[in-house]
Amino acid sequence: MNFIHKVLFLSVGLVFPALATHVAVLETTAAKDVLTLEEKQYLTDVLRSEAVKALPAEQNYTIMTRENISVMLPPGKAVEDCEGSCLVETGKNIAADFVAQGHVGRFANNLTITVELYETAGNKLMGSFSTKAPDIESLEVEIRQKSNGLFSRILASSLGKVDMQPVLADKVGHEAELVIKIDGESKKDGRKYVRGEWELAPGIHEIEFEHRCYEPQKFKVNVQSGTTVTVNNSLDPAMGSFSLTTEYKGAFREVPVFVNGTMAGRTPFTGRVPICAKVEVGEDEFRETVVMNWNDKDRLEITHNLKNAKPTAEELRADSLAVAQQQMAQAATDEAARAAAAKEKRSAIAKPVSIAMMVLGLASVGVGVYENMVASDERKKYDEATFDNQKDFDDQWDKVESAKTMRNVFYGIGGGLIGAGAVVFFVF
Template sequence: MKRLFFLLLAFCIVPQTLWAKYVAILETISEPSAKDKISTEERRYLTDVLRGLAIQSLPAEQNFTIMTRENINVMLPPGKTIEDCEGSCLAETGRNIAADYVSQARITLVSGELAISVEMYETAGNKLISSFNGKGSTINDVEQIIKEQSEEFFKKVKNAGTGWGEFSVDNAFAFQAIQKVIVEITSNPEGALPTVDGKGVPKCTSTPCKVLLEAGEHRFVASKEHYDDTEVTVAITENNQRVSLTLEPIFGYLNVSPSLTDSIGDLKDVTLTVDGSKEKDLAILLDQGPHQVTISHPCYDPAHFNVAIEKGKNQTIEKKLVRGSCGLELNVEKNDVPQEVTVYIDGAPIGKTPFSGTIPLCSQITVGDSTYAEEVKTELKWHEVTKITHSMGEPPQPTPIAIPEPTEVAAETPAEIPTNIPETSLENSKDFHWGLIAASGAVTATGAILAIVGNSNAKSASEKGFKNTAEYKKNLKDAENGQKLRTAGIITAIVGAIGVGLSFAF
């Protein structure tokens, strides 16, 4: 009787150890045709989804252990990578990492869509026990296929593992507490978008912020426009643990300084376009690399050029805009009768009506003769022909001027010129004369020194490097102050020089 009892006890206990199975979910790989369609982060994310569904379908309570990414990488033989084989060779990889079952997803491109193929091998017998396939346009579509197929996919592992199929006990209950902790995510600079283990956190969309995570190792990634993504893997063990990420800038600054010819137009009407997008300012932040830049103005030809921005550098581009041109067909009538009158462009005669020719943009057009002329109001467009008929009016009649009657004016007695000027007055005049020359010379010298110092400060500030927006704005402000000092010095020197000249003249 005792022997029978021990046999039954062994029958109940031994299978529990024999049935403990290790399942390895290897990293998702992509065929060469699909490498441009799916990134490394997206492949890691699909692997995490498949591994998470494996944990749900093959729980520890049923003696299944889902191997982590770190377990798999540590147990691979030296020089061996997961991508070295496929198909039944995966079973050999599974044996190398001491897994009972090994699964891997593969992404390829079929008819322009993402196709996924997932296989599960039993490592002991090199046997394919489960698989599924699907096709979708986006990563979200592929993720949905995995979620829909996973339950049936992992069910076959249960059946293969026990040999008895699934069974359940209605009154069974197990609860394993999972430790969760609060984690503070910070970044330099602030305002980055964080992700944890490849997933976004809805309540944490801009650093700094706090998230609730399970204790253990997690991968944190921070992204921000104009900065390189940065990532760090941290073991989370306690409440209020801080994870800090530092992002490296990948931008520089472009400062465009256009000049207008002919003193026509206003700089405030200049428009800057970079890579097809209009910018609000002429000094802008750009990512490193090549960019296409266009400077345009209603009165000038657009200037196109390419610029290569270097990280952390300030690049200034000076461009002299060339006045644009357009076509004009102009007729003049007076009382519905065609007239031959002179056409003036910006005050210079260029022909007579009827006129047809090329003129500069933003021109002032007048018609008439030396006694009377009228301005022609019209909108001129770049490289387009404007056709207009101007109706000439009557010249204004002169207003008669009343000439007053002459009146007798008493003759004025000329003032007597003094002849007895004291010598001391003459000497004082000479002293004042030389004093004025000395003072004017000092003003001139002071102005020259201010101009030299201001020019040096402006040049030093414009060539100075920077690491962030605040440093760039400070350099720009210092350059502007240097330019103002240089201008003030030049004006002061001119005033002093004028004083010296007047002193010698009088």
């Protein structure tokens, strides 16, 4: 992603740089028989160096030097003369915001020192410490150990605030993904920087906003003591380009494209979108979400396979034809089933009848065979007999003809019944 780093400069109150906070460490005082001038100046320098450590210049603190103080004192007043009640007044005379001074004495066999810190504007004692040591070198160690805590009171009293309220413009992504850094750090005293007010020392501070879905921002704020600067920058969505085509059942299918719920075009689609935008394709109830795996890329080419799609007019016609064919096939199947059922029903009736017909036919053939035998016997009688008159001759011949007739009749009936029964048996 080609992120654009925005560098802004914000200040509390006026756009002019904040005035430095001046801190004066006046000369350490002591009786002549306790410390020499050089020893007093050395202890003053120790206090002044500890003030420099506790109140860094990059946070707009100025620790006044001995020369600065001397130049700004009223005429006829020496820096060594400042002690006691004139301490605050001296601080005002030299335009110091805070003034500190140590006083060395003796207690038993030890050297003692008391260091006091005043706010000149309000004549307010900010703090003090007292300690003792057997000699001046040990006293120096005590001073170095305790001075930082004393001068840090100035830092605490002059803190400003930054109220960080970055605006996630498109309201995409999660708030938890927002990373806030101050002077390169994402935590303060083990606490993660989050939206809200944070106390900072006076001076210039670098603020950074980072979020997966937005362009990062980096800017500076000028914090002044006792004031609050509100940072409500609007983060611009991080953008990416992509081309999108859609397929359904292996073939291209044109469908609408939606970005954050708003139609942006139809496939094939090419454009730029916020990288955390919700991209969808499809119509109505067939809408689907497209997976956008940017992974630090600034361009994607995506082929999305549709799980479902609204049928086209051609597909509807094809579906209608298929349904009609299916219905016709089903109707034919049903008709065949009905015919088979009817045939089976007919067969259940016809088969016994056909068997009965064939049995009767066989019986008729049997009768025909019997009549044939009768005809043969009557003919034999006719051929061997000697008749007395013509009437006996004719009667015997009538018997032969009658037997033949009966034979033929029963043969015909039997053959007809057998044939008809066979036809009924196999056809039905």
